[in-house]
Amino acid sequence: MNSAAKKKSAIALLALIVAGGSAYAYISRTPHAGKLEKQEMTAEVRRGDIRFTISGTSQLEPKDMQTIIAPSDGTIKSIRLSRIKNVKQGELLFEVSSPTLDTNYQKAQVTLNQLNKELNDLKQQMNSLQTKAPIGGKLVYVNNIDVGTTVTKTTKLATISDLNTLTVNVPFPLEDAVQFAVGDSVDLYLDGFMLTKTGRIQSIGRQPRADAKGGKIIDVEVIVPNDSTMDAGMKAKGEVRIGERIVKSTDQAVLQYRSVVTVLANVAGSIGTLPYKSGMIVQSGDIISTIVNDTIGDDVANKQTAVDQQRITVSDLKEKVDSLKVKAPFDGVFSTDFVNKKTNILNSITVGSKVTTNTQFGGIASLDNMQLPIQVDELDLPSVKAGLKADVRVDSMPDRVFQAEVNQVSSVGNTVNGVTFFDVALAVKNTRDLKYGMTATGEILVKEKKNTLLLPVESVQQKQGKRYVTLVQPDGTVNPMHEVKIGIRSKTDVEIVEGLSENDRVIIPTIQKLAEGTPQENARLRQQFQPTDAAPAAGGTGAASGGGGGNNGAKAPAAPKK
Structure with missing residues (x-):
């Protein structure tokens, strides 16, 4: 194989591992029942703890954040902002003067008053028919x-x-x-x-x-x-x-x-x-x-419609006039850095300055609550629900774990290299140590089991929708198609719920390097450990979503034997 082909094959293998976690292609062979060959590796069924987790890495951001912009063309009437400033909800940040908007509002109000007067007169006339x-x-x-x-x-x-x-x-x-x-x-x-x-x-x-x-x-x-x-x-x-x-x-x-x-x-x-x-x-x-009077009824109805329409116009204009006073939407920190990290844009905005609609002044962020948006493989998405607990670890504080929970699950996916991912937001309560932009890894706990039977992931194979292991029987002979049922899985282990007992030994199949496959073939391999019932998947997308299911707190696996 030439170097280009080797590189292409390696990329395909890497993509499958990232997307599918611990999915493997095994040597297609049919072991013969008989004595165990000494060179084959085995593993014992053991008891331990297992966690099925889904994880991902990205940058922390404020849960609540809003860009502060000019509501209309006009002139700055007053401004109470600095490059960085703590603000309270409802606090006046700045005010824009717009003569055109003020005039339009006053005219609309006068028109509404006149229409109301005419409507009341018509109603009085209608009452005077008797x-x-x-x-x-x-x-x-x-x-x-x-x-x-x-x-x-x-x-x-x-x-x-x-x-x-x-x-x-x-x-x-x-x-x-x-x-x-x-x-x-x-x-x-x-x-x-x-x-x-x-x-x-x-x-x-x-x-x-x-x-x-x-x-x-x-x-x-x-x-x-x-x-x-x-x-x-x-x-x-x-x-x-x-x-x-x-x-x-x-x-x-x-x-x-x-x-x-x-x-x-x-x-x-x-x-x-x-x-x-x-x-x-x-x-x-x-x-x-x-x-x-045959027309007075229609006159009242038409005038009422005109009043209703004018009232909407006045309300819209009043809202625009009120919006000229820009106030803080919530408690938080205002900073120009949220829209421009290189320049303090307030240096060019003072009382009397002309501004246009949507001119950006900065942003306000509430740092009390942060969120971590991570990407989850489409195969793991059914397991992720709002309210699931999660751990967040920040690269700059490796010894600390921040408690979080799933806040939002996107319904629109993004496909990369044939694999579709969905955004999942983790809400994190801030202790003032978390900063906007910090790199962190979130690990969603989908399910965990205590003191359950475990085997290494690679010891279980799938065929026609069923799972099998190569069981070493007490007399030393081998049963190559011993059916088992599995539960949840971590990055390294899989739970055995039926078919094996503690201390049973199974052969770990020899792993063959994966050749390049299509995205559809790779997806089929990743689905090897996906559940066929209501139990969480024993598949690899949890690990693929950023380091995934680990054995957090589980007993150390038994060393494979030769």
Whole structure:
């Protein structure tokens, strides 16, 4: 074989060992039953501890890390960053001023307020399709209002007068009126009726006026409860007692309703119904007319849609305006090194500096929790689940072991030389000794057994889905196809769960150097020790994934015998 061919064969062998762990190609031969030949190597079945692990090596990185960037084009308004700085969640890091964004937000808010005003007006108009009496009292429709009449929002429909209280402005001589006080009792004498009613002074006028004889008089407003014997339009004189003296008004005054409310249509349309007649008494809330408008419902719906859309626009703009104040997303360490290890980029970013969207300032990392991303062979992937415990060893601290667990398992693989690997992240609690970028090896503990039967991996062969060993029988003869069942495996050993007893001896087949094979052939060899049942694999991908299953804590294997 020439040197190129030898090199190619060696590379193929190396690739298989890396991808498949302890998979071997054995000499294809059929041993003959008989006495054990002295030159053949044997191993004894022994008891010991075994761990099935999957491992890999890479660099530590923070579990939580975020790049800090400029949210928009603008000018630096304030900045509170340095090359390396401890930060707390919510702490203001820097603020960008963007006049364009601020203006757009203010305009959008004004538009939203206007649309809301228009929507509320339309809703009020829709509610006004049924005109309700605002107060109880005597209803009087406007003369030109009838069923079918076209009205606008400002069309006057009717008046309603409150009959419960009447008011009258009675004139008194100025020299007497100045001695009155609000609340004083006033006797009212109704013209043409043998009735006297008692009212109270509500207010006293401030502007005197002259009467027909040239004397000075002033109007005094009197309110009087209505017991249904009075009505607006009646005339009355008043008398007030001042000490022992009776003061009379200089003239009569006309009674009026104290409260008269004008009712407007408040919506455009046409009169549909007028349930009452003028002069009738209505109660507050009674429907005194209905108005027909066929488009108001659609107008409300369309305006509501416009308001909803504008509200989204305002919300989006507000979010952008708020994002101009960049705050720390969590407790951690800010450093410009996370985006540029050679230059402190903050040297060129000061108050007043122009920045563009996505300008990188640095990054924030929470170093309390680290993670180690390792690659796992696709054949081992079914054995890896979130929550599995793991040990992490850092190259720079060989005597320490950090506890970890599987945090995330990728669902997308990466194929190299015909073998597919998947990323698995190990979460590691930091004791402040672990640094970003340190090289470390993670070893995932899939399963372990204590005090179980063990054999060297290379002593077990596979054929047609079954496992066999070459058993040395007590009389010295050899059984070349003694079937066994296996459990878990480490880098060097395999668990025997059925078919052998402690101290049984088996022959270790002679290993033949592997010739170059296709990726598919290599994969078949790597699958030799993969499980056929629910038990974890006795295959080699655990070792292939970075040093793999070892015998951590297991008893030392018995030395092979010749």
